[in-house]
Structures are given as C-alpha cells and as structure tokens.
Amino acid sequence: MERHRQAVRLVSAAVRAYFERSEPYRIFHGSTNSTRPAHQKAGARLVDISGLRDVLSVDAARRTALVEPNVPMDRLVERTLAHGLVPPVVMEFPGITAGGGFAGTAGESSSFRHGYFDENVRGVEIVLPDGEVVFARPGKEDEDGGEYADLFKGAAGALGTLGVATLLELRLIEAKRFVRTTYRRTSSVAEAVRVVREECERDRGNDYVDGILFSKDHGVVVSGKLTNELPDDEKVQTFSGAWDPWFYMHVRERTAALPSSASATPKEGSVTEYIPLAEYLFRYDRGGFWVGQAAFDYFRQVPFNRFFRWFLDDFLHTRMLYRALHGSGESGRFVVQDVGLPYEAAEPFVDYVSEHLGIWPLWLCPLKTPAGPSFHPHLRSASDLPDGDGNSNSYSNSNSRSSSSQGKKGEGQMLNIGVWGWGPKDGDAFVRANRDLERRVDELGGMKWLYAHTYYSEPEFWRAYGGHRARYEALRERYRAESLPSVYDKVRVKVDPKGEKDWKSRVKATWPFGGLVGIWKGIKSRDYLLHRRAAWKWSGGAGEKEKLA
Structure with missing residues (x-):
C-alpha cells in the first residue's frame, strides 16, 4: 500500500x-480501448498513471477488492478467482481496465442484472484537479459512507474530466466453475428482441444474457447460468486456445440447423454446453467479437480459414487488434459504434x-441502466427527444418511456446494439455515415457510447446528454475542474473541412502500408505475450472428468 501512496503523491x-x-492535461494510461483517432491527442500535456496497475488486496469475507485503475480485466479475474470470487460485471475484452470501466461506460452480458460496471464500485480514490486526494463513495450526502457522493456520481462515465481515479473498491460475488450456456435460435429481429427480454426475466435465473444477429432471419440469444456441476456426458468448451473456434463462428455453426424457438419446443430450438467461467467471460477476445475478420479483408491474399486463424493467433486477440487499428489508421474507415436504445x-x-450500412453481425446486450442524468446511455426524458423541429419526438416519447422499460426507481431497461464493420472508403462519406447514424439514434430516443467516433456538434451533443449538463458544469466549478477538457472536448472528432492529411496519414492510407505499420506496432507492444502467459485460460484438457476434480 505504501508503493500506491507514493505513486498517488507523484500524480497529485x-x-x-x-x-x-492553469494548463489542461490528459491522462496517460499506457493503452486504450477507445477508437477515437490517436493523432488528435498528440502534443497534449500528460499525467502518467500507467504504473497504477496492481490489485492491492482481495477481502474474501467482505467480498471486495482494492484495485488500481490500470488493472485489466484478465488480471483482475485471475486474482479474484483465486478467492472463489468474481466481479459482477466483467468487460468481455481482457485488456479493458477497471479505471476505464469506471470513467467510461461498460455494460456487459451481466448488466441486465447488475447495471454498468461503475454501479458495482463501492468507492473510488480521486485526485482532484487542484491535486487534493479524496475518496468518494456512492450514496446521499446526508448518509453515512456517502462522502463526496456528488463527485462519485458525476465522475462515473465522465472520462476523467472531474479528476484522476487512482484506486477503486470493487464489489465481488461468488464465482462458480462453469457457465451453463444456452444458444436459442431466432428467425426475425422482432423475435430476437422478444427472446432477449424473456431471458432477462428473473424467474429464468440467468446470470448472463446477450445475443448475436447474423442476419434478419438468423439470430441467437445466448444465456448463461453459473454452476459448479458438469454432467458426466458433457465436455468442456473453450475459446482461448489457438485451435479453438472463435465464439461467434461456433455459435453460428451450432445453431445453423436449429428451428426457430418460436416454432419449436425449447429443447428443439436451442442447444446447451458448459464453458469454464473465465473462458466465458473472455469468449469474444479471439477475433474481437467478429471484427478480427476485417484484418483478413484488408490483407486479402490471406485466406480466412482455420489454419491461418491458428497461425496468426497472436495477432488476433483484442489487445493486438486495437494496437493494429490505431497504428494502421484504419479506425478512420471502420465503423465502431455502440448504442443504447429503448x-x-x-x-x-x-x-x-441493414439498409444504410449493411453491417452484420450485430451484437445485442440487455442493460439495466440508472436513472438519468448521466453520460451513460439511459432512458431519456421526453424533453430530450427531438423531432424535425427540435421538439420531443412522438415515436420516442410514446415508446421509450413505456412502463415495461421503466423501473420503480427510475432505472431503465435498454438494449445495447453493437455496430462494428467497414464503413465507406471515402473520408467524407465515412463521416456522413457516422453523422447519419447519430441522428437516427437520437430520433429513436437512444444514446451512444462515447468511446467511439463522435461527430456531434456541441449543441447536438448537449441536447442528447443535456439533462446532465447543469449538474456536470456545477461539479466542474465545485471541484475546480474548469481548466480540464470537458467530456465533449474529449470525445468529439475534429473533421478537417478540406479533408487534408499529413504525409504519414497519406502513406498509411496506401495499401498495404497502413496494415504493415499496425502489425509492427502490435509486435513492438509485446501484448501477444499477455495472452500466451494468461493464467485464466482453462487447463483441464479436453474435458476429461478426472481433470476436473
């Protein structure tokens, strides 16, 4: 703990x-899972917190862990599983950090039960913009344990614009050895959405729910239940080995011949298998959901087959894919957007x-969201929903606030849809496509995750997130954060109206130089060693019963 205190003193x-x-600064973490253009951060003054990357303690009795902000999910899970515990919400990519989950928006397949990642944080140490170090906890200010409650609520999702998080106290829950995973086939978008809602009902007893739409007539809703039992006739399915299948391809293959659950019995329209817990939590790592296939699209001479997925496995985990995405400059051609919708x-x-972007598959993730105001996607009030004249939209107003979506305390049930795939090659057309998506999300009463390309004008941004503006600005004034970049300053992509690029960007835009630069950046990072040495990977062989004891 003394090492931590000394590091925080230096940050302070x-x-x-x-x-x-009176100089603004940005926070240097050492890595990023944001897709915002890296060159727009060049030259910024930095506060380096990359050394804050340890799990300081796990208290099994209290079911809590003290975690520095740059602890990635895989290291966190390794430490907590050793105590028979796991965080309630674990981001699917191993390299996403605890601090990123708090300062950004992290909703995953357990979020229909546990909410966003930050809703499972019991407290956070923050270095305020003037250097003072405080510990903020959730709750009302007049309750015990609610010190700096306004700061805690405001800092969650605010991208470090109210201070620097240097320590988190996380809530943990009991872990079990396996996730009993069921794949339920659907044959229409409406059916997939209905089945997602069904699987989230309390009497289903699910711990995890998400879905994949491969097309309008082939969807799969994935539900999981924690269990310590493995039936004698069941084998363990893993996804971390180089010869293992990529999860989404495995799901598509297992369900291709199944009838729709709407026209079949539950047994006929679904298939079940057992996945070790950590393998389940990081099931999308290899291939980065499905965007890893884009690397094969780029290097078109390399076949997308099992042999080359095995041969190139080091490059096809999410840490390496992010290095390549930023190093290559291809983030300016690739649509990566997550939206929360009623x-x-x-x-x-x-x-x-489907009509305007032609991107498939799409990810579905149900979310229990907090009552606004917040920078997290949540159910918006009628005054925040636009029509063509900037007034409340009748479609959104009548549908997004339905009683079935609104909890007793104002929490909302929303659906996260992940849209990840190639956009237009032309730079102007790419911006227009993203701008049009933002407008459509706004019209439908939805909100975007802010880790991605954001093209809102400032008035548009504050209309979508404006319910939070007065509170947010008051917090910036109270905690003397006005010299720091605002959330809008941090997320907006600055578009050159002339479309001009420097010589490096022009070279990267010439095939295959950008891709080769991305590969070189990945190799230099040595991030591939993190997966090779990962302790969370299942070591029980092919599922022999004697190895499970």
Whole structure:
C-alpha cells in the first residue's frame, strides 16, 4: 500500500503543477480501448498513471477488492478467482481496465442484472484537479459512507474530466466453475428482441444474457447460468486456445440447423454446453467479437480459414487488434459504434443499419441502466427527444418511456446494439455515415457510447446528454475542474473541412502500408505475450472428468 501512496503523491504533485499554471492535461494510461483517432491527442500535456496497475488486496469475507485503475480485466479475474470470487460485471475484452470501466461506460452480458460496471464500485480514490486526494463513495450526502457522493456520481462515465481515479473498491460475488450456456435460435429481429427480454426475466435465473444477429432471419440469444456441476456426458468448451473456434463462428455453426424457438419446443430450438467461467467471460477476445475478420479483408491474399486463424493467433486477440487499428489508421474507415436504445426502437434501428450500412453481425446486450442524468446511455426524458423541429419526438416519447422499460426507481431497461464493420472508403462519406447514424439514434430516443467516433456538434451533443449538463458544469466549478477538457472536448472528432492529411496519414492510407505499420506496432507492444502467459485460460484438457476434480 505504501508503493500506491507514493505513486498517488507523484500524480497529485503533477496535477497540482498543471493546476497552478492553469494548463489542461490528459491522462496517460499506457493503452486504450477507445477508437477515437490517436493523432488528435498528440502534443497534449500528460499525467502518467500507467504504473497504477496492481490489485492491492482481495477481502474474501467482505467480498471486495482494492484495485488500481490500470488493472485489466484478465488480471483482475485471475486474482479474484483465486478467492472463489468474481466481479459482477466483467468487460468481455481482457485488456479493458477497471479505471476505464469506471470513467467510461461498460455494460456487459451481466448488466441486465447488475447495471454498468461503475454501479458495482463501492468507492473510488480521486485526485482532484487542484491535486487534493479524496475518496468518494456512492450514496446521499446526508448518509453515512456517502462522502463526496456528488463527485462519485458525476465522475462515473465522465472520462476523467472531474479528476484522476487512482484506486477503486470493487464489489465481488461468488464465482462458480462453469457457465451453463444456452444458444436459442431466432428467425426475425422482432423475435430476437422478444427472446432477449424473456431471458432477462428473473424467474429464468440467468446470470448472463446477450445475443448475436447474423442476419434478419438468423439470430441467437445466448444465456448463461453459473454452476459448479458438469454432467458426466458433457465436455468442456473453450475459446482461448489457438485451435479453438472463435465464439461467434461456433455459435453460428451450432445453431445453423436449429428451428426457430418460436416454432419449436425449447429443447428443439436451442442447444446447451458448459464453458469454464473465465473462458466465458473472455469468449469474444479471439477475433474481437467478429471484427478480427476485417484484418483478413484488408490483407486479402490471406485466406480466412482455420489454419491461418491458428497461425496468426497472436495477432488476433483484442489487445493486438486495437494496437493494429490505431497504428494502421484504419479506425478512420471502420465503423465502431455502440448504442443504447429503448427495446421498442431496436427493430427500426436494425432495419436502418441493414439498409444504410449493411453491417452484420450485430451484437445485442440487455442493460439495466440508472436513472438519468448521466453520460451513460439511459432512458431519456421526453424533453430530450427531438423531432424535425427540435421538439420531443412522438415515436420516442410514446415508446421509450413505456412502463415495461421503466423501473420503480427510475432505472431503465435498454438494449445495447453493437455496430462494428467497414464503413465507406471515402473520408467524407465515412463521416456522413457516422453523422447519419447519430441522428437516427437520437430520433429513436437512444444514446451512444462515447468511446467511439463522435461527430456531434456541441449543441447536438448537449441536447442528447443535456439533462446532465447543469449538474456536470456545477461539479466542474465545485471541484475546480474548469481548466480540464470537458467530456465533449474529449470525445468529439475534429473533421478537417478540406479533408487534408499529413504525409504519414497519406502513406498509411496506401495499401498495404497502413496494415504493415499496425502489425509492427502490435509486435513492438509485446501484448501477444499477455495472452500466451494468461493464467485464466482453462487447463483441464479436453474435458476429461478426472481433470476436473
């Protein structure tokens, strides 16, 4: 703990120095899972917190862990599983950090039960913009344990614009050895959305729910239940080995011949298998859901087959894919958007994506969201929903606030739809496509994740997130954060109206130089060693019963 205190003192001193000079700064973490263009951060003053990357303690009795912000999910899970515990919400990519989950928006397949990642944080140590170090906890200010409750609520999802998080106290739950995983086939978008909602019902007893739409007539809803039991006739399915299948391809293959659950018995329309817990939590790592196939699209001479997925496995985990995406400059051609929508708006949005972008598969993830205001996607009030004249939209107003979506305390049930795939090659057309998607999401009463390309004008941004603006600005003034970039400053992509690029960008845009630069950046990072040495990977062989004891 003394090492941690010393590191925080150094961070505090650096922050205080910038404050005294009234200079803004950005936080350097050492890695990123954001897709915002890296060149737009060049030249920024930095506060380096990359050394804060340890799990300081796990308290099995209290079911809590003290975690520094740069602890990635795989290291966190390794430490907590050793105590028979696991965080309630674990981001699917091993390299996403605890601090990123708090400062950004992290909703995963357990979020229909446990909410966003930050809703499972019991407290956070924050270095304020003037260098003061405080510990903020959730709750009302007049309750015990609610110190700096306004700061805690405001900092969650605010991208570090109210201070620097240096330590988190996380809530943990009991872990079990396996996830009993069921794949339920659907034959329409409406059916897939309905089945997602069914699987989230409490009496189903599911711990995890998400879905994949391969097309309008082939969807799969994936539900999981924690268990310590493995039936004698069941084998263990894994996804971390180089010869293992990529999860989405495995799901597609297992369900291709199944009838729709709407016209079949539950047994006929679904298939079940057993996956070790950590293998389940990081099942999308290899291939980065399905966007890893884009690397094969880029290097078109390399066949997308099992042999080359095995041969190139080091490059096809999410850490390496992110290195390559940023190094290559291809983030300027690849649509990576996550949106939260009222359930009733999901089908119209999928229709829009199919018609205008042609991107498949799409990810479905149900979310229990907090009451606004927040920078997290949540059910918006009628005054925040636009029509063509900037007034409340009648479709969104009548549907997004339905009683089935609104909890007793204002929490909302929404559906996250992940849209990830190639966009237009032309730079102007790419921007227009993203801008059009933003408008359609807004019309449908939805909100975007802010880790991705964001093209809103400032008035558009604050209309979508404006319910939070007055509170947010008051917090920036109270905690003297006005010299720091705002959330809008951090997320907006600056578009050159002339479309001009420097010589490096022009070279990267010439095939195959950008891709080769991305590969070189990945190799230099040595991130491939993190997966090779990962302790969370299943070591029980092919599932022999004697190895499970």
